[in-house]
Amino acid sequence: MTETFLPRKLPRYECLEQRSRRYPDLDAGAVEATLVLMRVSSDILEAYAAHLARNGTSQGRFSIMIVLDLHTDHVLLPSDLACQIGISRATVTGLLDGLEKDGFVERRQHPEDRRALTVHLTSAGLAFLEAILPDHYRRIAALMSGLDVEERRQLVGLLTKVAAKVDAIRLEFPAQPKVENLAL
Template identity: 45%
Template sequence: MLQLRDLPTPAILDKFVQRYPDADVTAVVTFLHLLRAGTDLSFALDAYLQQHALLQGRWWVLILLMRESSNTAAPSVLADKAGVSRATMTGLIDGLERDGLVERVPDPEDRRRLAIQLTAAGQAKLDEVMPDYYRRVRQLMQPLSESERKVFIELLDKIQAGASSLSAPL
């Protein structure tokens, strides 16, 4: 993923506005700051998880399984919840199974189907990672008060609701 490290100056943005008069400079600046923050956070999370021999995709699968009452879910359900293709989910599951963190088990209702179950080793991996992860997230968010966090979530929800406008066909 490309990481935008050099945000445009007001002078650079003015140059773009001269060429593209419909540009809303404050909207562009806000969007670029949001994009950069998201990218920086994603890179930082990757670096943290690598210290635990994990990648984000695999970590999220473990978390999704732990959220289930039986620590078990169908691969298609995991793919839907993670927002990835079934083929991508199969690759994530293959790696987790190879490391002993999940196992494929027959579906009790239909033996032709398989479910994915978090193993004791998978739970142990989460137990190793999550306490420090939560401490780091608390430290990251500490500059924001509880009320600022609530407002921030509301603002992000508004932006997320309009995200499809960025990818909508012309």
């Protein structure tokens, strides 16, 4: 898991607003919302990883098994898993090696392309999921228990809007002049 290096105590809105005098592009509300979103996401992922580790698995292994379980009617290649989970093909290969060694997945020859392998959840993999999913879903329900149905829908809508703008962080903006020899 990627470490986030976020402070546990985030700066208050007023502090961010003061900084906006020095940095005119700083939108205090946008920075505050982003920091809270990142902190909460980090905390959820950390708790999620710990929960999965207690059950003897990792986020990557669990994600592969869930995708396979959700797509039992499709033939999935390792490259399909990489694309759906958002990880590299090499990472998928390593995860599949471990899952196959543990008997949770199996690779089979593709029915139409002898060069390709398909990936399938085994009965042991399905039994593993059936053993941990009830507790997993209870934990998710507990996480969201402070929100009613409408608030959850609003949260999903708002997060979907934010997700559509994530590329704004990835995109390169026009080059800023280099600052050389900063006076201290």
